[in-house]
Amino acid sequence: MSSPVILKSNRYGINLVLDDEIPFDELKEGILLKFREAEKFFKNSDIVISFEGRNLSKEEESTIIDLITQNTTINIACIADNDPQKELFFKKKLDQHQTQSIPNSGEFYKGTLRSGQVLSCESSIVIVGDVNPGAKIIASGNIVIIGSLKGNAFAGAKGDESCFVMALDMDPVQVQIATIIGRSADRGPFEAIRNRRHALDPQMAFVSDGNILMEPISKNLLNRL
Amino acid sequence: MSEVIVITSGKGGVGKTTTTANVGTGLAQLNKKVVLIDTDIGLRNLDVVMGLENRIVYNLVDVVEGNCRMKQALIKDKKYPNLFLLPSAQTRDKSSVNPDQMVELVNELREEFDYILLDCPAGIEQGFQNAIAAADRALVVTTPEVSAIRDADRIIGLLEAHEIRRSHLVVNRIRMDMVKRGDMMSVEDVKEILAVDLIGAVPDDEQIVISTNQGEPLVGNESLAGQAYANICRRIIGEDVPFLDLEIKNGVLAKFASLFKKN
Numbered sequence: 001m002s003s004p005v006i007l008k009s010n011r012y013g014i015n016l017v018l019d020d021e022i023p024f025d026e027l028k029e030g031i032l033l034k035f036r037e038a039e040k041f042f043k044n045s046d047i048v049i050s051f052e053g054r055n056l057s058k059e060e061e062s063t064i065i066d067l068i069t070q071n072t073t074i075n076i077a078c079i080a081d082n083d084p085q086k087e088l089f090f091k092k093k094l095d096q097h098q099t100q101s102i103p104n105s106g107e108f109y110k111g112t113l114r115s116g117q118v119l120s121c122e123s124s125i126v127i128v129g130d131v132n133p134g135a136k137i138i139a140s141g142n143i144v145i146i147g148s149l150k151g152n153a154f155a156g157a158k159g160d161e162s163c164f165v166m167a168l169d170m171d172p173v174q175v176q177i178a179t180i181i182g183r184s185a186d187r188g189p190f191e192a193i194r195n196r197r198h199a200l201d202p203q204m205a206f207v208s209d210g211n212i213l214m215e216p217i218s219k220n221l222l223n224r225l
Numbered sequence: 226m227s228e229v230i231v232i233t234s235g236k237g238g239v240g241k242t243t244t245t246a247n248v249g250t251g252l253a254q255l256n257k258k259v260v261l262i263d264t265d266i267g268l269r270n271l272d273v274v275m276g277l278e279n280r281i282v283y284n285l286v287d288v289v290e291g292n293c294r295m296k297q298a299l300i301k302d303k304k305y306p307n308l309f310l311l312p313s314a315q316t317r318d319k320s321s322v323n324p325d326q327m328v329e330l331v332n333e334l335r336e337e338f339d340y341i342l343l344d345c346p347a348g349i350e351q352g353f354q355n356a357i358a359a360a361d362r363a364l365v366v367t368t369p370e371v372s373a374i375r376d377a378d379r380i381i382g383l384l385e386a387h388e389i390r391r392s393h394l395v396v397n398r399i400r401m402d403m404v405k406r407g408d409m410m411s412v413e414d415v416k417e418i419l420a421v422d423l424i425g426a427v428p429d430d431e432q433i434v435i436s437t438n439q440g441e442p443l444v445g446n447e448s449l450a451g452q453a454y455a456n457i458c459r460r461i462i463g464e465d466v467p468f469l470d471l472e473i474k475n476g477v478l479a480k481f482a483s484l485f486k487k488n
Binding site for chain 2: 112115117134
């Protein structure tokens, strides 16, 4: 006798293989039973869920989701479309969800990025050092540089326009936030070197009205964030 | 046991080969046993600049492939018996040698020589990889121009990634008249941007063109460039030499002044 509901799961998600002949109410009971068993394993976790073996209407899907969330401590991050159901795919979805819900975390890098070097990170990043022209820093979150930004910075790489780029000495070649790119004023690279400000000029770059804006860091600006 | 120094830059035409020839000859003048290795396979010119082109029988690739013994390929310099050249091949290309073979080749030379200088080709591909494979330290040559500096920055990053942490800067073709007018970066500017210790600044000098064409490195002679290269050699062997005042103009009076001011 085959079970009407089979749970196939990995660390990050559950694939519900559903019998497509039994009536929906029986299915609901089967699902509840199985999830009560699974709860010990998935207690309080974020998981991705997908359905297989039976065509469900939007309402039916909703009902099942509600059933699970109301009766267990499992938190459904999202519903995945059928294929591919590999661990990597679930993980990616989960990572996105988790990064968006922890905006205050970040990574740390000590050292100078030289021309041709690319530093990429999934969250926000603080760099203690310089970013030389020809170097690139890419972050899904914010970028803070305790040093000079003379190269390229790309914040909000996953599309988050509320991200910003901050530097002690803001003199970038290009700054990109989400899909908006700002470039430095047209002047020969030599002029930039000759007119090097020796006093530090901490600035922040952020999106305003579809453009990249750079302003000196002040209390006002930080409050507006 | 010798010190293996690679002379590199990233950008082409900034003075790597000229520097290799002059520093090598200068070290030989200081009685060190020196071998210069041209690692630019396919576009060799260290032999031309040294004036030893007509003495080439075997080359670097021959040694690596086992067609000859090392001794057969090494060419003794015209003037200094303690200075040798291992020329490159002109009819092959950079894929003829790999980094491991370079390490083996250099190790064979370590016993015999005080200094092994590797003249690196421009770029960051196979030629560069071959040249840095066996190096203990690097001289990064750049001119005071933004394009050369960008490339030098890249090279320094790559050297650090390959665990060559002793890099020194040579700023070549400095023109003090342009620096004073504000049309060229100063040595200080370059040093600050690249954040690497300076080992020498060589002024732009017509004499270099003449010396190259004649195949006779000018290190040690009365020209400013010659003095600058001689100072670089002394710093390499560990002496603490003050940097030249490059503002001396090449007038007759100045020539007398520099003759008396021997240091």
